[in-house]
Amino acid sequence: MVIYTLVEASTRNDAVATGKAVLDRLVRADPHGGTVFDYFVTFDQEGSTVAENARWGDSPVATRVDSDEVQEPLERGWDATKSKFQRNLKRVREALDKLSDDEIMRNRGLARHAFHQVGAYDGPSIFLYDECGCGIWHRGQLDRVLEESEELWIVPVDVHF
Template sequence: MHMVIYALVEASTENEALATGRTVFNRLVGAEPHSYAVFDYFVTFDEDDTTVAGKARWGDLPTAAPINSEEGGELLDRAWNATKEEFQRNLDRVKEAIDELSDEEIMRDEDLARHAFHQVGAYEGPSVPMYDQHAMGIRHRDQLDRVLEEEEDSQTLWIVPADVHF
């Protein structure tokens, strides 16, 4: 499956933001030392040589955008909305499992209940669409606000999208 994930990175230029974003995405696909793969591969939106990922799948998204620009704000809204929607989807599955399944059924992972429990608690991977520049998942609003506030000169905070496969 494919999804769009986002990296919030500090950079002076679009090229530097893209390079830093690629470092984040490389960590998430296990291509960096001391990292392990939570996604199979990624494609950034400057790549035109694929027919199944990136622009070919999702249309034109900015390669990277300053967080305080219109494009950056739109990407940030998309990233945060995806984060909330994925969390709520998994949380609803957890609540339903607790209400409708016996302990034994949950233990046997009926209806993928334990998978949903895992996804609610995940720090990276398909249930976490947004990452900081250290490849740490941004899982709640306080975390996002800290990343946004840490960079006082918002001209240097960029958002970089990538299509990932998992």
């Protein structure tokens, strides 16, 4: 999947380096004892036949948030986060309406998985991350990140989970 990091930097190269540092943290470990993502590839790496542009089409390596081109990836990341949340929330509501406590406990229909995804702060349900590696999981948080920086960049990253 493609996720996006929002990082403060003065140049495109600095933005990509900071984006890579964010993903290094997300690949290494999370506080629950695992990794958030298995590995990542940024769109500045050439020659891959299975990742980044070869898989997802042309994408800029990094784009300033105040540029005209940024609206599409920013909206794509936010819309994907919101859509995944709403899909999982629907599954949670259906599980609560249709399943017994025991069935939920046994994860019938992947109910517990849906509960977990609704409460996720990172991982495959979150498509935007700040430069600390924190998932951006609500609109107020995204708006705050966008307002707090004069030199904010969005860096797309191809990740595997």
